[in-house]
Each structure stands twice: as structure tokens, then as C-alpha cells.
Amino acid sequence: MEHTNLFIDGGWHDGAGGERFDVINPATEETLASVASADIADADRALDAAEAAMAEWRERTPRARGEILRKAFELFTARLPDFARLITLENGKARADAMGEAAYAAEFFRWFAEEAVRANGLITQAPASGARIIVQYKPAGIAVLVTPWNYPAAMGTRKIAPALAAGCSVIIKPASATPLTMLALMPLLEEAGVPPGLVNVLPSKKTGALVDHMLHDPRVRVVSFTGSTSIGRKLLLSAADQVLKPAMELGGNAPLIVFEDADIGKAVDGAMLAKMRNLGEACTAANRFYVHKDVAEDFTSRLAAAMGALKVGNGLEEDVDVGPLVNADTRDKVAAFVDDAMAKGARILVGGKPIEGKGFFYPPTVMTDVPENADCVTDEIFGPVAAIQTFTDQEDVIRRANDTEYGLVAYVFSEDFKRAMQVCERLDYGMVGLNRGLVSDPAAPFGGVKQSGLGREGGHEGMLEFMESQYISAEW
DSSP: OOOSSSSEEEEOOOOOTTTEEEETTTTOEEEEEEEOOOOOOHHHHEEEEEEHHHHHHHSOOOOHHHHHHHHHHHHHHHTTTHHHHHHHHHOOHHHHHHHHHHHHHHHHHHHHHHHOOOOOOOOOOOTTTEEEEEEEEEEEEEEEOOOOOOOOOOHHHHHHHHHHTTTOOOOOOOTTSSSSSHHHHHHHHHHHOTTTTSSOOOOSOOOHHHHHHTTTEEEEEEEEEOOOOHHHHHHHHHHHHHHHEEEEEEOOEEEEEOOTTTOOHHHHHHHHHHHHHHGGTTTTSEEEEETTTTTHHHHHHHHHHHHHHHOEEEBTHHHHHHHHOSHHEEEEEEHHHHHHHHHHOEEEEEOOOOSSSSOOOOOEEEEEEEOOTSHOOOOOOSSSSEEEESOOOOOOOHHHHHHHSOSSSSEEESSOOOHHHHHHHHHHHHHEEOOOOOOOOSSSSBBBBBEEESSBBSHHHHHHHHHEEEEEEEEO
16 A cells, blocks of 8 residues: 555656545455545546557567566566455455455466467468458557456456557556555556556546546547446447447356256355355356256255355455455445345345444345346346246246346356257357356456457457557558
8 A cells, every 4th residue: 555646657646636535445444545536637647658658669579578578477476465465455355365366467467478479460362363461460559448346456457468468558547446456566567667658547536537538539549448337338438439449348147057967066166156256246256046946955055055154254364255345335235135135035045134333244145036026136236145046947047047138157057068068059148157167267258248348358369459450452
């Protein structure tokens, strides 16, 4: 928490307007720090810095850019406990979960250090004209990155690393609830050799006006956003005016399907990971559980036992499994989902009541007999609640799983590989975890379909989101 000001052009600034806002520890409700709030003048200064820095950065060889990203990975890895502690302080997640995020965040620097040298084009001959078709990839331009509070480190590095690998400069608007981790990353990048102005961080309580202003600057060519679908739609409207290249990782409503031939132990372990990673505060969190009637009792009882055994408390403590939710609104929304389901006939097997006292805590909760009209079936819970329904027919469960405007990730558990693959291919989701509760990987293309977003992060595709292909027609 040493750095609480804006980071522009390699230096720390109070902000043109002199405004600040508090960052709250969700476990204690105490103020962690007062952070500078950027306004329009700060955005313009950052854009000027990003433009100047990119002019030199894009001319560096891919290997030179990759070596700096590799150094960032090494420095980050050496400081994982420090970043994990800061993540827990401002986000609330338990220590082990925070360490997992920190390690995941570091991996994006390593992966894109390697991808920086692989923006391969092609040369071929046009079948009709005989002319040569030459295709190369070029940096798209300044990228505006808008990141969420649920992964304060990883959602930033997942965007910064591919942008820098591609040859772009960036301006980051971190979530107001969790800006400290991204600010703490800046000295590390400076030490790694990232030049001043290439990466700028603008915390702000005026997110809408600030981002809209930047998206209407002709120097900006990419907008990358992770967050709710409703905000994503607004950003797409703003991006349309300048016809920006959008990368949108939006909301989810993930189904988790357990077939009658599933390994129930494996399914429960996968469900715990898919549901309780980051307390369920993730777009990839399992939201709707569809369990075959023949194994529903066994699966549900084991899941309830596993959820009930988790210890809730301040995430800084060694033996705590589940920390607080990020703020009071999130906790109250989770409680409202549970109350609504209970009023419509759901049964609580474990949890189900808010924890009194300081901190935004809600216990791990398992509900069964959840009806189709429960609010938690149609909306993201974003909390530690497993809502279980049953099925008997494969066609029916595929229909129910696809019956949502979202299409980010789904989970399937079955020991019949042929059947499982057939089901995976019929699910309208950008990602599927097959007998796994975790799909996120820096080497894989992360993203959804339908209202869950546009483009992909991670994998080879992640770098191409910050590049434009150029075709040259030539004869020789």
C-alpha cells in the first residue's frame, strides 16, 4: 500500500482534481488507504504518455519485448506472498486463494513473453491472379483496459502482458474497490525494464466519464473490458463511435452437469473448485447445478459436507478457507438470492444465513430442490451458494443448460468420454470443463459466446486481440 496515487508516464501523481477515495478491507470494514481519483485531465496526460511510449516500443524487436515480459514474470514470482497479502487485504479472498491468483497472474507474463515472438504472418500465391498474398500483424494502437475487482492482479496481467507483447501501450482503469494491487505492480514493471508511459494506471470514482472520454480519443484503438454484461454493452456503444477493436469478457451463468455415470468423488471435487474458487465471485463460477436423479442424493450429501467443513474468517489467517465477499451490496445480493429460492420451495442443506458482525461474510451454502423460476437460476449468484436441480433426460439437461443469454463456461462430469464429448459440443459456451472444475489457463483462449463477450484472452489469440492484420498484394 505504499503507492496510492495515479501512475502516469512513469511517475506518481495526485490527480488534477485533487480528489481521493477510500479502499475498504472487506474483512474488517476498516479503511486500507486513500487513493487518488483520476479525472479527464489525467486521462489526457496518460494518453499523451502512452502515445509517445508506443512510438518507440513498437519498433523494438519481438525478442526484446519478450525479454522484458520474462523479467516481469521472474520478479512477480519472487514476490508472490507480498502480492497475495495485498489481494487478500483489498479483495478479501483467503490466503491460499490469493496465492493461487498471484501465481496465475505471473504466468501471463511468462506465456506472452514466449508469444511475443510468434505473431507469424504468411506468404502465399493468389489462385486466380497469381499475385503474392503477404499478411503481417502490426500493433493496433493504444489500448484502454478496464479491470474488475474479483481478480485484482490476474485480470490486469491478462491484458497488460499480451498488449505489451503485441507492441501496444496501455492505460488501465482498475476497479475502485481493489486498485492497490495494480498500483503495486507498477514498480515491478519499471524494474523489469518497461519504459515510462507504456503502462499507465488511473484509479477513479468517475469511471464512466473517464473511460468514455478515452474511448473517443482517436489515438485509442483497442478497448479490453472484464466485467458485467450491462457495463460491457455501454462500453461497446462508446467504442462504436471510433470503431474500436473490442475485447469483452462479460458475465456468465455456468451450468455444472453431473451424469449418472460420473465419478462422484471427482464431480464433488470439481464442483468445489468451480463453485468456491474466489468465493464464487467469478464469471466462471458454477451457478446452476444439474445432477442426474440417480446420483443426486449421493452428490448433494457429499457436496454439503465439503461446503460445511470450510472455515469462514479473515483471509489473512492460516486456516481460513473462505473470506468475506467484497462489499455489503454483494453480500446482500447473495442473501436475497437464497431467500428468494427458499420462498419458492428450495431446501437449505448447509449455510443459508448471513454471518453477523464486522465484515461482509456469507457462509458456504447448498440448496436443493431449487425451482426453475428462482432468481439464482437466471442470474449470476456471484457468491458461495450452490443451487442444485435434478434431471433424468440428456436432451432436457442440454436444453436447460443452454437456456440463458450467457455462454461463457459450462462443466460436464461423465466417465463415458464419447457421450461427454457429444454433450460438450452441443453446449453453447465458449469454454467447457470436462471432468474438471477449472478451465482458466494462460495458454488457452479464454472467452464466451452470446452475451458473455467478444474475443479471447490468453492463448495465441490473446495477443492478436491487440494487433491488426495487414495484407500486401505484390508481384515478382
